[in-house]
Each structure stands twice: as structure tokens, then as C-alpha cells.
Amino acid sequence: xxxxxFLPYDAATTDAADRxxxxxxxxxxxxxxxxxLLPALIEAQHVLGWLPRPAVERVAAWxxxxxxxxxxxxxxxxxxxxxxxxxxxWHICTGVAxxxxxxxxxxxxxxxxxxxxxxxxxxxxxxxxVDPQERLHGRVTVDGLRDRIAATTTDAATEAHA
Numbered sequence: 001x002x003x004x005x006f007l008p009y010d011a012a013t014t015d016a017a018d019r020x021x022x023x024x025x026x027x028x029x030x031x032x033x034x035x036x037l038l039p040a041l042i043e044a045q046h047v048l049g050w051l052p053r054p055a056v057e058r059v060a061a062w063x064x065x066x067x068x069x070x071x072x073x074x075x076x077x078x079x080x081x082x083x084x085x086x087x088x089x090w091h092i093c094t095g096v097a098x099x100x101x102x103x104x105x106x107x108x109x110x111x112x113x114x115x116x117x118x119x120x121x122x123x124x125x126x127x128x129x130v131d132p133q134e135r136l137h138g139r140v141t142v143d144g145l146r147d148r149i150a151a152t153t154t155d156a157a158t159e160a161h162a
């Protein structure tokens with residue numbers, strides 16, 4: 001995976017066709033059958049950062065199911081994204097354990113960067129935050145979240161100027 005592939009796919013970028021081709025190769029490495037539907041969606045999202053319409057259509061063609069069925073499957077799993085994610089957004093688990101452990105304070109501490117997500121099933125590590133590269137962080141404090149957000153914002157600015 002290339003360095004740029006850590007950023008979500010954007011049709012307006014110069015590498016858009018290459019990124020879609022990389023996703024197609026990942027999808028087509030799977031068996032061409034309906035049981036490959038979910039693995040193909042996961043592979044496409046891994047390469048692109050989310051599931052844009054061209055990827056959904058490629059998956060549908062490869063596993064030989066209607067596009068509507070691919071969308072139905074994608075919407076059934078909270079881990080799959082049909083909207084382009086903000087490459088600087090942190091996601092805060094709002095499951096019961098995380099809520100009781102302070103998720104709301106985390107969200108309030110960084111309203112410009114923190115977004116709500118459904119339970120991440122890491123209740124023993126509550127509250128849980130997910131960084132822009134989808135790494136999970138447990139037992140996050142308000143100060144810890146602010147420090148991590150500052151570090152990722154600095155890293156993103158450095159990469160943009162490189």
C-alpha cells in the first residue's frame with residue numbers, strides 16, 4: 001500500500017485511477033462468487049479508505065450480485081463506510097461502557113475533530129478512540145486525546161508539505 005493510500009480515496013486527485021485499479025486488483029484476488037461479497041467490500045475499503053460508488057460497482061460485477069445487494073450488505077456493517085471520511089477525524093466509541101467511562105467528555109473536548117461511532121466492543125478499554133488511520137486507543141483521557149489529535153494534525157501538515 002502506498003503512503004497516499006492512508007488518505008481516503010478522492011476522485012479529484014491525480015492518483016484516483018491508480019487507487020481504483022489497486023482496489024480492483026484486491027477485489028479480483030478473491031474468488032469470483034457471492035460468498036466473497038463481504039471480503040471484497042473489506043478489501044476495497046482497506047485500499048480506498050471508504051466505499052465510493054465505483055468500488056461498489058466493481059464488487060457487484062466481480063461477485064455477480066446486484067449493486068443494490070452490495071449496498072444492502074455495506075449498510076448492514078457499521079465498519080464499512082459509504083461516505084468519504086475526514087482524514088483528520090478521530091472517532092469516539094459511544095457504547096454503554098465508553099459512555100459511562102467518559103466518552104461524552106472526549107467528544108466535548110475536541111468538537112472540531114471528534115465524531116461519534118457505534119460500540120467498538122472494547123469495553124474493558126473504555127473509553128475507546130479510533131484515530132484517522134483506524135488504530136484503536138483505549139483508556140483515553142481528555143488530555144491524551146488532545147495530545148494525540150495535535151500530533152496527528154502536525155503529522156498531516158508535514159505530509160502535505162512533503
